[in-house]
Amino acid sequence: MKSPRAQRTRALTEGALLAALTIVLYVADIYTKLLLYVIPVPVAILVIRNGARTGAIATAVSALGVSLILGPIDGLIVLVRVGFIGIVLGALLARKRPWLITLAGTSAASLAAFVSDFLLVSWSTGLSPGAMVAKVQETFVEAGQRTMELYQKMGVPQESLGLVKQMTEAMPVWFKTFLPAVLAIGAVFSAAIAYAAARWILIRMKRDVEPIPAFADWRIDWRWAWGLIGALLLAYAIPSVDLGFARTLATNVIAVYVMIYAVQGIAVLWSVLGSMGVPKGLRAVIAVFLYLTPTLNWLLPMTGLLDGWLDFRKLMSRA
Structure with a gap:
């Protein structure tokens, strides 16, 4: 059994390495748009191996590092999204909760992070949440108009154009109506990817994981x-x-x-x-x-x- 000093040294070393990895993943995601859902995984692994306190410290360090590189808003996103999801996922995996409970808890954390991100962007842009939703609806309308123009140039029959027009006109209404469902489903999707990635890493680390x-x-x-x-x-x-x-x-x-x-x-x-x-x-x-x-x-x-x-x-x- 390792001495307390050795354990602290290991926690400090792993915390520094995984905090650096979190920063790299977040910055890389700005350009790749492929890593968003796995960014919390290093924090989760750190929590499993060294506890929530070490994970929280590493999250704060990661947020500070991202703030220095990309600005304070991105640092806050790391602090809220990456840290919260990673710590919750890591804590549930460390306690060997059933996989469905772990997924549900991580989904709840992901949903809370989505809402926090939305409010954070609203605050940083000076737009109210309602105005932001309206802006997204306008984006749908503009995208629908461009789609209609493209289909017209392609010579799509009028009947099909009418159907496309109906769908594009309905999209803004659907978005506003089903926004909570979209957020909930997106949160589950995000949590599932993070959980699968963390589970894959733990299996290769020869750690016991709840079978699915x-x-x-x-x-x-x-x-x-x-x-x-x-x-x-x-x-x-x-x-x-x-x-x-x-x-x-x-x-x-x-x-x-x-x-x-x-x-x-x-x-x-x-x-x-x-x-x-x-x-x-x-x-x-x-x-x-x-x-x-x-x-x-x-x-x-x-x-x-x-x-x-x-x-x-x-x-x-x-x-």
């Missing part, structure tokens, strides 16, 4: 459907009553449920195709095709929803 069930065996209990039923009732059952924000919130809950059940549906599809001997690459192509085809993509969330009751893969009988 095979994707083909993922299953959502049927009781989760009550939340969807409640949201549907709140959003659509009483259209004549103005429920304001509650209805908007219910609509976003429905959107999140659709995504969850779509993933569940893909898991069912993955299992069925696997039992038929279909290669993984072809399974992925089929899943993407179904998800991106408007006339077919409803099959995935519907399959995921029904699987809670019908147990298509007979997982409950195997449990």
